Amino acid sequence: MSLRTSDFVLRDFVLRASWPGLAPARTVLDNGAVVLAKRASMTPAVAIHLAMRAGSSCDPDDATGATWLLSRVIDRGTALRSAADIAEELDGRGITITTTVTRHLFSLLCTCLADDFEPVLELLGDILMSPTIPDEELATRKGQVITAIRQDDDNPGVRASETLMALLYPNGHPYGRPTKGSIAVVESLTRDRLLRLHEERFAPAALTAAIVGDVDVPRALDVAARVLGLWRKPLPTRTVLPPVRRATTRSRSVIPMMNKAQADIAYGFTTIARRDPAYYAYWLMNNVFGQYSLGGRLGDSIRERQGMAYYASSSLDANVVEGPLVVRAGVSPANVDRAVASIDEEVARLAGEGVTEKELDESRRFLIGSIPRALETNAAIANFLQNAEFFELGLDYDVRLPELLSAVTVDEVNAAARHAVAVDRATIVIAGPYRDS
């Protein structure tokens, strides 16, 4: 057997016809909390994903990292349960709570056995609504966070990424701040300050609960209503983000870390907001540029053809306001200049020549065809539903997504490329065993 391109013709249309759609249930409780539920029975387990619109963008201006510290301590004591009670309840059921903080969302995630669904949702609700933040727990978690900040200080990848974000989003913009904050701020934060942050930012109308797994939808909605429905608090004031200003000149920063073996390059631009109609053109453009197969064009050039790096790729994080497009590569210090020149070359080609019809078609087919795989696990579905809810994409977003991607033209992708990237507007950070000559 050998390869025939015709094998692939119309596959995406076949997929679109066969994908049944998630068709989740959605209800809004009296207090404004949104509950999304979807039954999935591959395993006798349920993924619970509670997302509060209280991410690191809500950090007070003088307390960067407060939300992160709150995330480390929120599940260490509530009005009803001590930290030891919570520990026993989690460990006895073989489960963990993962607490994540993005720019806009503070989330509790947990996968439990289906038999444990009700008590686990009760526990998560209690943690989200009624944390007590005991002083001794706060002291211990501060020690953990400070150690993590110290680890980040010694990590070229983190140093390059965080510095790039600070340069792309300067002057204290929330997108440019390090999520964990600084050691000095962490040391200064008190229990009262964190409780005040919780009081001001956590409320039912800012909450979305996604429940996916081996539980009937009516039962999932009932339990969610019982656990979360009695919580009464006013909607928090909306956080207004400063406008994003695109870089107008090229800049290059070097963070020498001479104790390291490899250098990390972070090279980026600000782009568009997620709700911009051009988003799908940007998504496809980024897929061709730095994602498709093993890192798109970047991977082809830097890894496959030149053998310079184990990884080279780009990511697009269109968000509430104009999010970043970031190229990342890890290279030997001797290859830093060549790698940056290669990224420049690919950026110039993307902006100048655009993508080809063939490249666009390949990326489109991949993204459409990957929908069933991307939505296979309970946790992945719950995350997808949260994303769709946050950006108001609709309950049928998974079904409409193939059409949205199919409608994008090569001209739109190339317009996105011309708008998004330019060698003379690139912000570049290099961290590792390297110095500018």
Place this chain on the structure above:
Amino acid sequence: MRCALLGNGLKVLIHEEHTAPLASVWCWYKAGSKDERPGLTGVSHWVEHMNFKGTTNIPRDQVKGIIEQFGGTWNGYTWIDQTTYFETATRDALDRMLFIESERMANCLYHPDDCESERTVIISELQGGDNDPDQLLDQELTATAFKAHPYRHPTIGWLPDLQTMTRDDLYGYYRRYYVPNNATLVIVGDVETDVALRRAEHHFGAIQPGAEVSRIRTVEPEQTGERRLTIRKPGTTAYLKVGYHAPSATDGHFFPLLILDAVLTGAKGLNLWSSFRGAAPQRSTRLYRALVERGIASWVGGSLLPTEQPFLYTISATVTDGTPLPSAESTLLEELDRVERGGITDAELTKAKAQLRARLVFDSDSVTNIAHQLGYFETIGGVESFTTLAPRIAAVTVDEVNAAARAVLPSANRTIGWFDPLPVGEESAK
């Protein structure tokens, strides 16, 4: 699940799973870093890289997109006992996935230019690992714990070997180990077993078997005293590791030790592929309470992975900023001594079993994960060692756990490693 043996010795495992329109195909080879001879460390992993670079019937420029056209993903990994490759895509890609794996088994090219290009990619991968002090310490601790067995060298290899290995070394290794009688093909997903088996026979049936693979038969001599190593390099954080020689997956002490690890640091499950996804339930465990809750460490974890031959049970801790390494070590060793002397309780056994039961469920949440588990266990002790995991865990007694603790945890069986950071030079400070 259907288990079939083709005429050329290829074992085929097929499991139908119809919850999503997907299929996952994995091809496993009993070729890991334990099969590498001195001077060729890292050859298994480098060969894995080379086997993504085109074949006789898949031109180099058509590798990219070959499975992405089906919305699929592909990857591979190499570890101490095995090398594996997989594709997961929509079910209609089954034939394509089997074709790719049959080509990978028989017809890879090993163009000299590709070999050279990949040399620097792998050295870059190695250097990326060296950037992480915890990973560096793990590598050095393993090398110290083993004197003779090839488990002692890192899967990625030692740098001088990577700098000198030749194309012939790579190709010779490929031809020796990539034969159907040294491989297992696993198919899981929305497929019909009979059809899938026929397609497997179609793609693989004509590949000739190879000579029986000769194995390195080195047995690690019993350790007779505690070993130590200290890495002193500029850094910001101290790391501590303690490694004990541990039983293989088929040894009677393995499951009791798995329970002991859950009591000490929480149950991780037994899926190497998904073990990176989430933390263990560990807040009430002995070492978490002794180290993290007391502010001595910011993180503690245990690692007991199922392996074909006796490997290591390793406990690792990230020492909290400001805590001296000796203090962290003495607290950790006190707890280990306590469990060695006093054993575990019935309540701890019950909790550990509940955790492992839950992890078995969570680790089987996709066709990719199920297929991984079938193939992984087949390469280290037979697929039945996976299908019987739950009853074997359920059957473990307190006495067996305590006996495992007494057998594994004595000080003469351990190696202690420190990463003791030196001040970072001014040029590297934040």
